[in-house]
Amino acid sequence: MNFKQNILVVEDEKKVANFIKKGLEKSSYAADIASDGVIGNKMAFKNNYDGLIVDINLPGMNGYELCKAVKKKKPAMPILILSALDGIDDKLLGFEIGADDYLVKPFEFRELLARLKSLLRRTAAPIGTNNLIAIADLEVDAGRKEARRKGKRIELTAKEYYLLEYLAKNRDRVISRTELAEKVWGIGFDSGTNVIDVYINFLRKKIDKDYESKLIHTYIGIGYTLKEDV
Numbered sequence: 001m002n003f004k005q006n007i008l009v010v011e012d013e014k015k016v017a018n019f020i021k022k023g024l025e026k027s028s029y030a031a032d033i034a035s036d037g038v039i040g041n042k043m044a045f046k047n048n049y050d051g052l053i054v055d056i057n058l059p060g061m062n063g064y065e066l067c068k069a070v071k072k073k074k075p076a077m078p079i080l081i082l083s084a085l086d087g088i089d090d091k092l093l094g095f096e097i098g099a100d101d102y103l104v105k106p107f108e109f110r111e112l113l114a115r116l117k118s119l120l121r122r123t124a125a126p127i128g129t130n131n132l133i134a135i136a137d138l139e140v141d142a143g144r145k146e147a148r149r150k151g152k153r154i155e156l157t158a159k160e161y162y163l164l165e166y167l168a169k170n171r172d173r174v175i176s177r178t179e180l181a182e183k184v185w186g187i188g189f190d191s192g193t194n195v196i197d198v199y200i201n202f203l204r205k206k207i208d209k210d211y212e213s214k215l216i217h218t219y220i221g222i223g224y225t226l227k228e229d230v
Contacts, residue, residue: 005029006032006047007116009024010053011054011055023109023113036058036060037065040054045070052078052079054079055081056085057083057084067081067094067099075098079158088194095159098157099158100162131144133171135228136229137149140164147164150211159185168226170226171225177197181196200216215227
């Protein structure tokens with residue numbers, strides 16, 4: 001018997017929730033629905049889910065609050081925010097409180113499914129020494145989804161971590177903003193915004209600010225790279 005990954009859909013619009021659940025089940029996933037944030041929060045901790053799809057405007061407890069609560073106790077849980085709020089500030093807030101991806105309504109189910117599969121693949125890597133990437137005194141642990149510098153654990157949001165991991169896996173290579181947008185933020189992300197620059201600055205404050213040797217470098221008009229400061 002094949003194991004079905006189980007997804008929790010936290011969505012108060014009944015038609016949307018049922019549409020997603022039906023599509024997931026046709027795509028060989030198992031799916032549960034929570035109609036408000038309080039119920040979704042309880043279900044997320046009571047049951048063993050492989051991923052969450054969360055609306056923002058939920059009764060009882062909004063999607064931002066739910067995402068933050070889940071990530072606090074289950075930092076590796078993949079969360080995709082699904083919302084009609086399409087402003088850059090809305091997306092930045094979603095990523096900052098721990099969401100792994102953000103898809104704007106209305107949406108095509110094919111894109112939702114592709115993004116979900118990508119998130120689930122990211123968290124499927126087994127823990128082991130082969131997943132450890134070392135650059136100078138920085139360690140990026142792809143198994144545990146965490147980073148350390150000089151042995152000190154660095155607190156990162158999910159999106160900050162995946163940006164750092166992509167830079168680390170491509171160390172010494174200058175990566176364009178467009179590539180980072182596609183590989184870290186996913187399908188259809190608007191690379192014309194300043195989100196990449198904002199998150200690079202977030203990383204710099206956490207990775208480089210308190211250290212003499214800087215590891216994140218900017219190539220004006222080209223992109224960014226992670227390398228030893230020599």
